[in-house]
Amino acid sequence: MATENIPPVRILRHLRPQEEWKEIIAIYLYLAGMGAGSFVIGTLVSWMGVRLDPSFLSSIDLFGYTLNVSKVPIFWGPIMVAIGAPFLILDLGIKWRFMYACLNPRTSWVARGFIILSIFIIFGLVLLAKSILPFEWLHADSALWRIPEVIALLFAFATAIYTGILLKATKSVPLWNTSLLPILFLVSALSTGSMAIILSTLGTGFFTHDAGALKVLMGGEQVLVVIEGIVLYLFLSRRYRAAEQGKDSVRLLLFGEMKMIFWGGVVLLGFIFPVVLENIASFFPGNFVLIFVAGIFLLCGGFFLRLGILHAGIKDQIPMHRLMEIQHSIMAGRTHNPRITVHESQSH
């Protein structure tokens, strides 16, 4: 077995990731990303002319009003973001003080995030309401509605990217301190968002009538999953080389305590199972069970990606620590057993 000499201080140092942001923040990042991604994909797809309106399910009666729910699969993203945003508030020490962050939008990315999410939720829900409500005075077909759609689309993009910028802005965690993280979260948001639209449209039974729309969405989603895989590889390989703690974080994620989350949750559930199941499903047109299962797996993978990256965040080494290592190497050099030999597998 290969062995490696490690100075004593290095042995004392163990892979200790940050413990401040945990599952609640992962849920927040996930729902915000997925909701924003589904809105972006839904809006772009509808602009491209792909109709996802199940005509046979176009209306339901409620309190005497006929509500048009045909576009709900496209515009339901803001609801997800609205559900996710309170998770950030839940994580605060004093919850009601989140208003303080809203009142200081220019101070930090946490504060800007409150503003970005709020604008997206407001515009998104207005568009959702417009597509559902039957009132003629709304002039749902008016070209003026394109303005809020564009604004909501821009803020949906901003929301998806912001989830990565929030982590990047903390600076002292080398795993997060890269521009690839916002890109990774954006691509993941789009892939999970497109799958969320496929799943919600699947629930309406629309694809049994229009297999072409499913093909377009699935094609886009598969391309996004491949891009996400490439970005994830680039992200991890760059971070491995970036700094000592970046290397430690990647090791923790790939071979340490987080390995089940990474290999099981991210790689298997997020990439391999969906791609394999979707390819098998392509041989059985009309059978949507496999696509449904693949979709659930992919959505779980998106969550585990954020959870893994959050949990593997190890802080940068302080200058003092390097000094201590040097000091102790010198002290160890004076003893009869200057360096301790450990097995490589243990050092991981």
Add this chain to the structure above:
Amino acid sequence: MDEKVLVVDQQRCTGCRLCELVCSVFHTGTSNPSRARVKIVKWEDEGLYLPMACNHCEKAYCVEVCPTKACHREPENNNRVTIDKNLCIGCRTCIIACPFGHPFFDVQERVTVKCDYCDGDPQCVRFCDIQAISFRDADKTNVTKKREAALKFKASINPSR
């Protein structure tokens, strides 16, 4: 120069943790070292103890990431970086951002707290008899090290004296 800073001499520290005790008493009214703003990090095997306190960095990440400006710099008070407990929302972003892991979340007050030089009279300095922590003028922090270096130089050129 008016500005003062905390200077730590880890070679003097014995790891008695009295500084943690007096810090917690001053800030919280209880002798609870887990709520102290200064922490002694120990390497018992090596016989090494390192008091870790806020460095009040010139480019403070905690100030940059604070969403409510609760974490702010006070140039009039020794240029210290301090957290206004009445503005802190407890998001803990500053804890993640600080490379020295200094601010910590006070579970009783539900806000993040950090060293504030005890409003100009640091209790850790006052009670550290062996002066492992001192509160000195910022422009005189390296005088001791200069003197030590000069003594070594003197010993090398004239070892008999």
